[in-house]
Amino acid sequence: MTVSRDREPSDDVAGIAGERLSDGSAMGVDMAAHVTMDRAHLPHGRPGLTIAAGRRFVARRVPALRTNLGSALLLGLRFIQARLISVWGLIIAAALCPPFVFAAFAVFSAVANFISIASLLRLEAVFFQNSDRARLGLAFRLAAAVGVAFLAIATLVLIGLAVTGWIAPAVAFFFLVSLAARSVLRLLWSEATAEGDFRAIGNSNVVQAMVQPAIMLLLIALFGPRALTLFMADAIGHVLAAAYLLHRRRDSVAALVRPALWSRRSLAEAAFRWRDAPRALLPSALLAYGFAIAPLLVLPYASNTVLAAQVALSMRLLDMPTQMFATVSVPLVLNRLRSHAGSRRRFWARIMALGLTAGATILFSGIAIAALVADHWLVGTQWQDLGEVIALLAAFYIGIAVLGPLQEVATLSRQPFWQVAVNAAALIAILVAMAWFRALSPELLLTIGAISILRTLTHTAFIWLHLDDSAEASPDGLAASGAAR
Numbered sequence: 204m205t206v207s208r209d210r211e212p213s214d215d216v217a218g219i220a221g222e223r224l225s226d227g228s229a230m231g232v233d234m235a236a237h238v239t240m241d242r243a244h245l246p247h248g249r250p251g252l253t254i255a256a257g258r259r260f261v262a263r264r265v266p267a268l269r270t271n272l273g274s275a276l277l278l279g280l281r282f283i284q285a286r287l288i289s290v291w292g293l294i295i296a297a298a299l300c301p302p303f304v305f306a307a308f309a310v311f312s313a314v315a316n317f318i319s320i321a322s323l324l325r326l327e328a329v330f331f332q333n334s335d336r337a338r339l340g341l342a343f344r345l346a347a348a349v350g351v352a353f354l355a356i357a358t359l360v361l362i363g364l365a366v367t368g369w370i371a372p373a374v375a376f377f378f379l380v381s382l383a384a385r386s387v388l389r390l391l392w393s394e395a396t397a398e399g400d401f402r403a404i405g406n407s408n409v410v411q412a413m414v415q416p417a418i419m420l421l422l423i424a425l426f427g428p429r430a431l432t433l434f435m436a437d438a439i440g441h442v443l444a445a446a447y448l449l450h451r452r453r454d455s456v457a458a459l460v461r462p463a464l465w466s467r468r469s470l471a472e473a474a475f476r477w478r479d480a481p482r483a484l485l486p487s488a489l490l491a492y493g494f495a496i497a498p499l500l501v502l503p504y505a506s507n508t509v510l511a512a513q514v515a516l517s518m519r520l521l522d523m524p525t526q527m528f529a530t531v532s533v534p535l536v537l538n539r540l541r542s543h544a545g546s547r548r549r550f551w552a553r554i555m556a557l558g559l560t561a562g563a564t565i566l567f568s569g570i571a572i573a574a575l576v577a578d579h580w581l582v583g584t585q586w587q588d589l590g591e592v593i594a595l596l597a598a599f600y601i602g603i604a605v606l607g608p609l610q611e612v613a614t615l616s617r618q619p620f621w622q623v624a625v626n627a628a629a630l631i632a633i634l635v636a637m638a639w640f641r642a643l644s645p646e647l648l649l650t651i652g653a654i655s656i657l658r659t660l661t662h663t664a665f666i667w668l669h670l671d672d673s674a675e676a677s678p679d680g681l682a683a684s685g686a687a688r
Contacts, residue, residue, distance in 0.1 A: 300428040303508070306515040307430040312437060313496040315378060319385035320488050322353045324481035327393035328611070331537045339397055340459040343390070345473045347460065350386050357382060373431055377438045384441035391448045391456070396537055398455060407448040408530060415440025483620050490626035491610060494658070495603050497633050498596075498643075498651065510643055513592045521593065521600045524566060529607040532559055536608050552612050556666045560659065563604040571597035595648040602655030609662045621665060629658040 326346040330339055361375040370378075388407070395403045419436035426432050449456070498514060536555050571594040578590025613622055632654050640647040 308433040309515040322386035325484040330397040381438040387445040403451040411444035487622035528604040567597040598652030602659040
């Protein structure tokens with residue numbers, strides 16, 4: 204700010220009192236204040252001006268802080284409500300279904316989630332690069348077009364597998380339905396997150412939690428405790444959740460996909476601009492999820508069938524707080540980082556990384572202790588020693604829960620291939636551990652837990668040291684540095 208020599212110092216002071224502080228760092232604000240006071244011939248330590256500036260700084264941020272806190276509490280309560288509603292169905296189904304049915308359903312659900320990650324080629328990560336709604340619409344249309352093409356290819360593949368006898372036609376059908384519903388949910392959750400509609404995200408989880416357990420128990424009563432029964436309930440529950448969310452976001456989605464906005468040229472240009480989303484972010488996400496479900500993939504080959512069933516049920520139970528943690532944290536983290544740029548984005552990314560790690564550690568440590576305490580109630584049942592298995596897997600799920608939001612934060616970096624290397628190394632390490640122990644055992648569960656925590660700490664260190672301004676520095680987001688994410 205330049206002060207004219209013919210102006211009185213009091214004029215500058217009045218300008219200072221009404222001046223809006225920028226969103227820069229605290230050090231920048233302090234330096235600007237000192238320079239301004241020097242030019243106004245005021246002493247550096249004048250308390251009235253400093254206090255007034257501090258009050259204005261806080262007053263401007265209180266509404267945003269209240270909004271973010273309210274959104275966090277609302278989303279958290281909605282998801283907790285959803286999981287409390289669904290847990291009774293899971294417990295009753297565990298009592299009604301044989302252990303091997305749970306193992307089969309765990310594999311079905313894991314594979315459906317794994318493939319659904321690839322259905323949008325991770326283009327939903329583009330939604331959070333900046334706050335430009337026009338660019339959000341272009342990314343949304345590209346992701347939707349890719350999703351339709353992916354599901355068409357998946358349909359042909361499943362038909363081929365059913366015709367050749369690799370899988371039963373009914374299983375193929377319900378798998379396709381579940382995959383399509385998961386893909387729609389992934390797309391709409393990302394759009395709602397970018398726009399800050401956390402209520403819609405929470406309500407969709409409540410809808411699924413209310414409907415899916417009831418349908419599951421009804422189908423068990425009609426068709427018996429079969430794996431196909433659980434597959435059907437999973438597909439129907441996800442379809443209804445997707446239908447609710449699409450209805451809730453219909454106006455916003457309609458504005459993004461108006462027919463006049465579609466063109467092959469714009470989609471081709473967008474695909475080229477964000478070409479590294481499928482090239483870097485998709486492999487990283489698939490490797491990360493492969494790491495998360497690796498213990499499930501060895502269950503069919505485990506010699507100890509009781510331990511295999513306990514691991515399958517434990518992972519299913521621990522998956523609920525993991526999903527809760529991710530569903531609450533990911534939307535809030537991404538929405539907040541989308542509204543910041545530069546040093547403020549780096550600052551909040553670091554704070555959130557540390558807070559998420561601490562929160563997950565406290566959450567799953569408490570679950571492990573509770574499981575060990577409650578283990579004596581299962582003595583004499585088919586699930587005896589389940590609490591010990593849950594406690595052993597808690598360390599593994601600390602890393603799984605934190606990695607979801609950390610990986611989404613790391614997509615804002617100019618170095619997306621770094622994630623691929625870390626997740627690939629972690630997956631190789633867990634496969635080597637499985638080959639070393641040669642059997643499903645408590646020692647193996649402890650080892651994969653240690654690998655999971657080490658991977659999470661590596662991601663935290665990367666965010667702390669290397670997260671940069673790629674998304675906000677370039678209006679094209681992922682097009683920065685010659686490698687669009």
